Amino acid sequence: MAKPVKKKKKKIGNNNSSGGGLKGFGSVGGSTKDKQVDIDRSNEARLFYDYMEEGGAGDNFSRCVIGNLPLNNEIKIRGIVALKPIKKGDTIIRIPYEQAVNFGQEGSDPTLPAVAFLKDYCETLASSSSSSTDEVDAIENKKISGKASYYQMLPKFQGEDCMSSTGFFSDRALTELQYPLIVEETEKRKERICSRFQSDIANNENFPKWLDGSPIIEDQLAWAVWLITSRVLTVQGDAEEGKSYRLLIPFLDMCNHDRSSPHVLTGRAVPGGELKVVAGASIKEGDAINIGYGGGVAGNDRFLQDYGFLDTSSNNAAYNMVAQQLLGKRRIVEGIGSGYLMSESDRLRTIEQLNLTTLEDDMNLLEEEIDSSIIAAYNYRIGVKNALSKFDDARK
């Protein structure tokens, strides 16, 4: 009897595949190389692509993949890169709603979704690698599968990325910002983390353990809060329901920020829905697929607290926004005083702090400094002072 012909499952990462699969793994053409993009060919990434394909999102990887992209002349960061030209108006990324992780309705306290995330993260990774607590071993032996393969791709606890947000700054680095409202909001967020940790985790014997079996510590909740503020998107639900939800959207959450990005985010948090990035301009092979964070209205006060980097795109627009707040010409977007103009007393005490050193002093201090948080603090106050002086010059 003839053997039944088995339908071969198309495997992502197979270099011979055309269309679907991960065409780019071995075959990205010249321009990607010219742009110095290293495509992520790790086992971890392949397992993640398999998971996405199983959930119906495999077509994305014929258009774009994860790579390390040059951010400026010095460093590269992980992001999404185009594998082929994409026309304006075409879909770049398309993720079924069912593959997103929904942390409930939008709200101003990030510790709530962070607790939900931390619980899911620990449970998902524990059940996936139950026979091994060693992450590397688990990946190499392909024990990581399903959603765990996505969680495995997230920036790690105590990794460099999260340490650059103000929640992880030393007291000295916070002081060096010369910006009291950031210091106060950071402290308020830390207090919230502390009380949420006590109420929902420390005294809850049913809360899952960390990956190595030890009880969860407060710093792990702080890391989860940073993951929420830096990666979760607020997406509207059903049009009639009128609610918005906080979604962690695999793959789409690997797009970096560029204020001038023309690409558009669309979609709804509804069963059967799709979350998309649509090309707002034509894309060339090797281009980074960036999106604009913070709805285009967030300044560097928010970027440093929520994402852990300073936005210098679009002629330092993110610094100009902070300067406009300080001059009473722009409302505060989020955090302390949200929705209002900065009070006169807050403006005065901030300007007083910024006047403690001159721009020249700051540039000299920056040159000597090696601590990355203090470097970020100096860069922040230099950026704000430069923006303030531009407005001053314009007034003269």
Ligand SMILES: C[S@@+](CC[C@H](N)C(=O)[O-])C[C@H]1O[C@@H](n2cnc3c(N)ncnc32)[C@H](O)[C@@H]1O
């Ligand atoms: C939504 S994630 C984007 C993907 C992320 N690079 C990754 O590897 O998972 C947001 C984080 O990426 C980094 N990031 C995004 N855009 C950036 C930019 N323009 N400059 C510096 N870091 C950026 C920051 O660490 C930020 O908190």
